[in-house]
Amino acid sequence: MMSGPATGRRKRVSVLHAFLPCLALIALQNTDAGAQTLTSDLLRPVRDGFVSPQDLPTRKTGYNTAQSSPDDRSNSADNRLRNPDAPAPSRIGNIPTYGLPAASGASSSGYDSLNRKRQKAKLYPGQPKPKVIGPGNRPSTGQAPDPRLPPPKLPQPPSATANRTPLPPAMAGTVPGQPYRKRLKVDDDPFGPVGDYAGSFLVKTAVEFMGGYNTNPGRTFVEKGSPFYVVAPELLVVSDWERHAVVADLRGSYTGYTNTFPPENGVVSSAPVDVNRPDFTGHVDGRIDVTNDTHLLAQARLRVTTDNPGSPNIQAGLAKYPLYAAFGGTFGIDQNFNRLQVSGGATIDRVAYQNSLLTDGTVSSNDDRNFNQYGGVGRVSYDLKPGLKPFIEVEADTRSHDQLADRNGYLRNSDGGFVKGGTSFEFSRLLTGEVAIGWAARTYQDPRLLPLQGLLTSASLVWAATPLTTAKFFATTSIDETTLAGVSGVLTNTYTAEVDHDFRRWLTAVGKFTYGTQAYQGDARFDRIYSLSGDLIYKLSREVWIKGTLRRDILDSNQPGSSSAATVVMLGVRLQR
Numbered sequence: 389m390m391s392g393p394a395t396g397r398r399k400r401v402s403v404l405h406a407f408l409p410c411l412a413l414i415a416l417q418n419t420d421a422g423a424q425t426l427t428s429d430l431l432r433p434v435r436d437g438f439v440s441p442q443d444l445p446t447r448k449t450g451y452n453t454a455q456s457s458p459d460d461r462s463n464s465a466d467n468r469l470r471n472p473d474a475p476a477p478s479r480i481g482n483i484p485t486y487g488l489p490a491a492s493g494a495s496s497s498g499y500d501s502l503n504r505k506r507q508k509a510k511l512y513p514g515q516p517k518p519k520v521i522g523p524g525n526r527p528s529t530g531q532a533p534d535p536r537l538p539p540p541k542l543p544q545p546p547s548a549t550a551n552r553t554p555l556p557p558a559m560a561g562t563v564p565g566q567p568y569r570k571r572l573k574v575d576d577d578p579f580g581p582v583g584d585y586a587g588s589f590l591v592k593t594a595v596e597f598m599g600g601y602n603t604n605p606g607r608t609f610v611e612k613g614s615p616f617y618v619v620a621p622e623l624l625v626v627s628d629w630e631r632h633a634v635v636a637d638l639r640g641s642y643t644g645y646t647n648t649f650p651p652e653n654g655v656v657s658s659a660p661v662d663v664n665r666p667d668f669t670g671h672v673d674g675r676i677d678v679t680n681d682t683h684l685l686a687q688a689r690l691r692v693t694t695d696n697p698g699s700p701n702i703q704a705g706l707a708k709y710p711l712y713a714a715f716g717g718t719f720g721i722d723q724n725f726n727r728l729q730v731s732g733g734a735t736i737d738r739v740a741y742q743n744s745l746l747t748d749g750t751v752s753s754n755d756d757r758n759f760n761q762y763g764g765v766g767r768v769s770y771d772l773k774p775g776l777k778p779f780i781e782v783e784a785d786t787r788s789h790d791q792l793a794d795r796n797g798y799l800r801n802s803d804g805g806f807v808k809g810g811t812s813f814e815f816s817r818l819l820t821g822e823v824a825i826g827w828a829a830r831t832y833q834d835p836r837l838l839p840l841q842g843l844l845t846s847a848s849l850v851w852a853a854t855p856l857t858t859a860k861f862f863a864t865t866s867i868d869e870t871t872l873a874g875v876s877g878v879l880t881n882t883y884t885a886e887v888d889h890d891f892r893r894w895l896t897a898v899g900k901f902t903y904g905t906q907a908y909q910g911d912a913r914f915d916r917i918y919s920l921s922g923d924l925i926y927k928l929s930r931e932v933w934i935k936g937t938l939r940r941d942i943l944d945s946n947q948p949g950s951s952s953a954a955t956v957v958m959l960g961v962r963l964q965r
Contacts, residue, residue, distance in 0.1 A: 603955045604955075609952060639668070643664060732766045737761040781809070828843075879907045884902045940953075940954075
């Protein structure tokens with residue numbers, strides 16, 4: 389065991405042996421010593437804080453889209469160190485996240501890795517549901533669909549296209565560079581007439597051939613029946629223009645009876661011997677669009693027919709019904725002032741009767757029944773809100789007869805008109821039409837003829853109760869001329885209700901009920917008219933329909949011997965194009 393001064397000397401010798409080589413190396417290298425400069429980077433309390441971010445060898449070559457852009461360094465750590473006065477960012481609510489959140493790769497259905505049920509997105513009313521990519525739905529290409537093309541259809545089953553002749557590429561629209569075909573309008577009536585185009589006009593034609601039996605064609609108090617036939621042609625022409633419009637609607641019919649009704653035992657009948665009746669109604673409407681708010685209107689109309697069977701205006705002892713023609717026109721203007729619409733026009737009409745042929749071979753003149761009518765009509769309406777348009781309409785006219793006095797010595801010239809107020813409406817396309825109420829009056833030149841006036845009702849309503857059932861209602865009021873001695877005129881009110889029902893697209897039933905009143909001013913006579921009919925239409929195709937009709941007509945009059953009733957049965961075919 390060693391102790392004493394020798395031990396201390398041995399330790400100092402070991403230290404000296406290690407220190408002397410270091411001094412020798414320092415003396416041999418001639419290098420200036422320098423101190424490290426104190427910068428802000430030396431005090432950054434972050435990893436690799438001694439080097440600037442842009443000088444890091446492992447720096448990112450791009451910026452995260454979720455962070456700020458490289459030009460926006462107002463919130464970066466480097467900018468805060470360079471600007472000590474900048475406030476430190478708040479840490480409230482900034483919870484750090486590391487890696488991907490749990491269940492971030494789960495599908496849109498079922499449960500995720502945390503045993504949570506995936507919530508389906510809530511769609512607002514009317515929003516289309518997103519399509520699921522699968523065999524029937526291809527993924528979107530990212531291009532917007534062409535608005536000129538129809539919307540894509542659902543895939544059809546193989547049976548829908550099996551055993552069919554393939555379409556040519558030109559008709560299918562698959563030829564490269566082929567222009568898009570014009571989208572066709574939706575056809576609401578699959579068995580309706582198609583029509584043909586003549587230039588820019590759409591022309592629809594039809595004709596009906598019907599036969600049947602009428603128990604009382606002359607509407608006499610004692611019924612006398614006869615078989616009959618009906619030929620009824622129709623023509624509808626509509627222009628297809630961007631501006632202006634022309635519509636021609638022409639409808640006619642001829643009813644022929646196989647039996648005649650000659651006088652029996654020398655007694656003159658109130659019905660003619662020959663009760664055949666033609667009937668024609670036609671009008672042509674035109675519109676010229678001067679501006680978007682100014683339109684010129686015109687109408688030409690024609691009616692050719694006879695007096696209604698059973699009317700007191702029919703002379704006794706006629707060989708056949710005398711024809712009369714009522715024709716005229718209306719010329720006016722329609723001006724819109726924002727929601728306010730003002731319409732006005734002038735009317736002119738002519739009524740001319742054919743001479744009556746009597747059973748004894750003589751001819752009776754009807755010139756005293758011919759007259760001209762001149763008048764004007766004005767209407768003001770306002771769009772109160774969508775689907776509701778109230779209006780006020782006023783009409784005034786004067787009637788001038790060819791002969792100053794009629795066959796009974798009465799002066800028939802008169803002045804009259806009406807005023808009515810109502811509204812037109814359209815409620816969700818379920819209930820559309822127009823309804824009005826007012827007052828009609830007419831005064832006569834002869835003081836012996838009392839003024840004729842009464843309540844005026846006008847309506848035209850269409851109610852789409854269901855997609856298969858449609859109800860209609862019509863109401864009209866008119867003041868008609870008469871030849872009865874001491875009677876000013878006839879105030880006629882007619883109300884009609886009609887219901888159409890489609891059992892199938894090709895099978896339609898139509899029920900109609902009509903009620904009317906006729907008040908004779910200056911006479912106690914008052915007539916009530918009832919008519920109940922039912923039609924059944926079987927549509928073989930667009931061109932051929934089969935129609936059957938059963939109708940019951942009743943005239944109830946307080947005048948003795950003037951009431952009548954008739955039952956009509958018809959069956960026929962309608963050809964249309």
